[in-house]
Amino acid sequence: MVRQTGPEILAPAGSMEALYAALHAGADAVYFGGKILSARAYAGNFEKEEIIEAVALLHRHKAKAHLTLNTLVKNPELRLLEEIGNTLCEAHIDAVIIQDMGIYLFFKRYFPELALHASTQMTVHSVAGAARLYELGFQRVVLSRELTLKEVRQIMEAVPVEVETFVHGAMCYCYSGQCQMSAAYGERSANRGKCAQPCRLPYQTDKTGGYLLSLKDQMTLFDLPELIAVGIDSFKIEGRMKNPEYVYTVTQMYRKYRDLALAGGSYQVDTADVARMSEVFSRGATSAGYYFMRKSADMIFPEQPKTAKLTNAKTLAELAFVRQKPEQKAEVDFYVQAKQGQPLTLTVVFSGGLSALTPICQRGEPVQPAQKKATTAAEIEKPLRQLGDTLLILNKLELEMDEQVFVPVSQLKELRRQATAAVEAVLCSDWEKGETEEERKARVPIRPLQSIVWPEPYRRTETAGPQVSVLVRTEEQLKNAFASEADRIYLEWSFLSIETMLSYIKVMTATPKQIFLAAPAILRGEELQRFDREYERLRGAGRENGREIGLLLRTADHLAFFRAKGVALALDHSFHIWNQLAYQFYQTEAEPVSICLSNEISYQARSQLGRFEMVIYGKLATMQTANCLANAGGRGKDRSTNPLCRTGATETLNYITDRKGAVLGYHRNCKTCSNTLFNPVPLFLADQPVGYAECLRLELLDETTEELEHLMRLIRQLKQGKRTALPGLSEFTRGHYSKGVE
Structure with a gap:
């Protein structure tokens, strides 16, 4: 689908079925990861061939493809980047989402044609940060979820870079890119896509207890007109670990209400639609996130989140189609000429919504006179109508032919194949920028191994x-x-x-x-x-x-x-x-x-x-958070009413206790209205x-x-x-x- 003017709806896909679901729902773009170097290591993710297939499918449906490479890369893994870069160029990916500036440097040197998006893992939260990334050549920045709508607007007014923000899904207690709590609890790093989610566990302060680090999921359907008014370029839906039914339902709702808001007039969210989203996945409560408040106790689950996934058999049956590969058919008419001594000709004329497209003409070998049995009109039409799993819907076929001619079935099938391929190329032409296959290969060469200059090993010496x-x-x-x-x-x-x-x-x-x-x-x-x-x-x-x-x-x-x-x-x-x-x-x-x-x-x-x-x-500091544990008990909704808030520095720590009795210090950074958590030992x-x-x-x-x-x-x-x-x-x-x- 071609979207209206306004923010794109960017859907997640942790599997090919989820990608199908996103297309069924009308996503303008889909983000997904490869099997390696993805910040959702436990999602299904995509092999090389699947990446190429996924991009082609998305482009066929006029949707963009964003590959997530938003993890940190160990030194020996740098050599994986060459193959990844070649794959992404071969696939004609629309953008690569990255966190590691080592990846940035490599792609800028050797794959400068790749469009780069700065991941939310880069913790971009200021005009200066967004401006520098724009100077470095980033096409888009994914801003920290913690920013208010006013702060988002300020960045957009100051920097001409594209801006992407989250509108729905799970929220981390910590600023993305600043969490080392999972790694501190074991060997699973959030920066490698393997977060153990210690924030979803219970903790106790001296005043209250519960799931104090567990944020409610974000849901902004009621607020889309205000978000659209700011001019945000992309509305991002979280959920690469979610199933296809979730991806379809949530993407469909944001597509529906984005279009409704853009249409003008009355804007009202149907409670049945909200209930439908809760049916496919819910932790029990939602908030709009930080767009309209710096922090609030209302964002925290007071009790254990009650995660509910879709189990209703009737709903599952209704949504079964979302896991199937979507088809985008082109309505066409075939005009066939089989004149003796002239090339066999098949002209494809587009109809319906594609009637403005230029007809496609394919020519075969000259038509020969029949030596024995002549080819009938039915024998010519039959192989041409066998379109099977292609993008063509044949409305009518008109045949102009001489009597007593012979047309081999193999030639008819080859002509049909050529015509089908040509139609598919036209349907993708907006994304391929009108290039021929030869032009594309010339523009995006597969680089030889020796073209890459790798850093020399560092000669380390011990310091006395x-x-x-x-x-x-x-x-x-x-x-x-x-x-x-x-x-x-x-x-x-x-x-x-x-x-x-x-x-x-x-x-x-x-x-x-x-x-x-x-x-x-x-x-x-x-x-x-x-x-x-x-x-x-x-x-x-x-x-x-x-x-x-x-x-x-x-x-x-x-x-x-x-x-x-x-x-x-x-x-x-x-x-x-x-x-x-x-x-x-x-x-x-x-x-x-x-x-x-x-x-x-x-x-x-x-x-x-x-x-x-x-x-x-x-x-060591394990978390930087915009929320405040001193506010977790709800004694003050925000900074202006919370009696524990200060405006100056404080050297003292407060403490929370985890379920195993470990005592973690946390500091109220009252100068910056935030908290820092520390490891217990x-x-x-x-x-x-x-x-x-x-x-x-x-x-x-x-x-x-x-x-x-x-x-x-x-x-x-x-x-x-x-x-x-x-x-x-x-x-x-x-x-x-x-x-x-x-």
């Missing part, structure tokens, strides 16, 4: 005496870190007040330590401006003492904003640098003084990418081989005074190249030091 950095979150930690032998101190802006930080910067004339202000992972709107203002105050105080204050950045959005300042930049592990190409990209993009590589890849894997910093101690690697790292980091959180003293002494031993245990540390994790995530 590494640098040591400390990330501090309280004034007591800051005081101890200044008195220690640490080379670098990271000041956690969301915990520390500007006054506390200034008081130490102003008296640091004698210390050679490098000082960096650590930005939170998420800074939206005025928050980013406030952070920048306070950074400039610290920077000014540092300059008065002859020192430059650097920045520790945690997302690419902030790199896009701060890269022009010309200050020392350090990139944190939340940049998810997993391979040499991503490492190369960020070395060029940021020229950082330090890159802390991902905690989800092994130590040996990190050592093969380049010079790096690594965390060897700390309760610290990572500890100081007694392991870590010599390839040029800088070893300690991340402090809620240590006692005694524990701080032990850690400060540990710094001296680390600088001497010693491996050592930590007194009193009985419970800890090695993280992914040895194996890395799956």
Whole structure:
């Protein structure tokens, strides 16, 4: 179907049957993944031949095909990208959705014709982030689900990039791309499409309990006119793990109400349609997500979500057709000439809604006189009418023929085959841009293996005496870190007040330590401006003492904003640098003084990418969320009415307990109106081989005074190249030091 002016309806497909369902429902575009490097590893997904078949089918139905390659790539997996790129070019894919900037760099170098979409896993949440991706050549950005409609509008007004947002389906508690909770619980990383969904489990605070991290599913049918008015380019439906009946029903409803809203006049959602969607899949309750509120306790399930899937036999029978391959037939008329001595001719004239298309004429061998039995009109018509599983519906056949001629059946079948192929090519011509097969192959060559220049293996060497950095979150930690032998101190802006930080910067004339202000992972709107203002105050105080204050950045959005300042930049592990190409990209993009590589890849894997910093101690952040656990009990619907909300920094933590009794700290980032969750036990690697790292980091959180003293002494031993245990540390994790995530 050709959509009206307005946002496309983008449907999910985890299998070929789900893709069929999306087409039956009238999807304008479908997104699906391959068997490898897909962020829904447990969906059925598509083999190479299925990708080519799926794209051809979608194009035949005037729908676009988006391939999801939105996962992180390990260094040895980079060589898979060549075959993937060739497959996608051969299939003539419309867009590739990616997260890893290593994939970006590879495709821009070797497959520049591929249109790239920035996945929601890239956590794009600001004008600066969207603008930089547009400059880099991304055609579209999928914005973070947490943005309000006002923020979406601001990005669209400032940046001419296409914008895609989610309108329906499951919602993560964490900002997409910022969750390491699943990996912390085991080896299943959300960044590899293998999320174990710990957010769907029960937790307890000191005030309330329940499924505090489990968000209601998103449903925006009632709000489509407002979303359309903003000008969003694509409405995305979540659900590559869902069955075809879900895909069909939800896509059909959004197509129906998108068209109704565009038609103008009265807009009203039929409650029967909402009930129909709930019948195919429901967790018991829905919300519109974050479009109209920054956060709300109403978005959280107070009790265990009651997941219901379609079981009604009658409804299943009614929807059985959605799993069948859809057919798009072209009504045609055949005009046949069989004149002796002239080429056998078949002219195909389009009728119905395609009557404006130019007729197609196919010619065969010259017609011969009959030597024995002449061919009858019925014998000519019979093979031409055998259209079987083709796109043609034959309305009429007119035959003009001489008597006493002979036409072989094989020639009639070949003429029919040629005509059928020509019709199919015309039906896909809008998507093939009028190219012949030879032109397409010339434009999209299959590249020879030797054309790819792979990065040289990094020559790693062990460091005898590494640098040591400390990330501090309280004034007591800051005081101890200044008195220690640490080379670098990271000041956690969301915990520390500007006054506390200034008081130490102003008296640091004698210390050679490098000082960096650590930005939170998420800074939206005025928050980013406030952070920048306070950074400039610290920077000014540092300059008065002859020192430059650097920045520790945690997302690419902030790199896009701060890269022009010309200050020392350090990139944190939340940049998810997993391979040499991503490492190369960020070395060029940021020229950082330090890159802390991902905690989800092994130590040996990190050592093969380049010079790096690594965390060897700390309760690591596992989630960045726009919601607030202090608000989970519903004591305040939003920031203005919640008595627990603050506007300044707070160094204190609150805690939740999981079903096994583990105590997780969470911090109310009141400067940014968000929460950060932390692992219940610290990572500890100081007694392991870590010599390839040029800088070893300690991340402090809620240590006692005694524990701080032990850690400060540990710094001296680390600088001497010693491996050592930590007194009193009985419970800890090695993280992914040895194996890395799956």
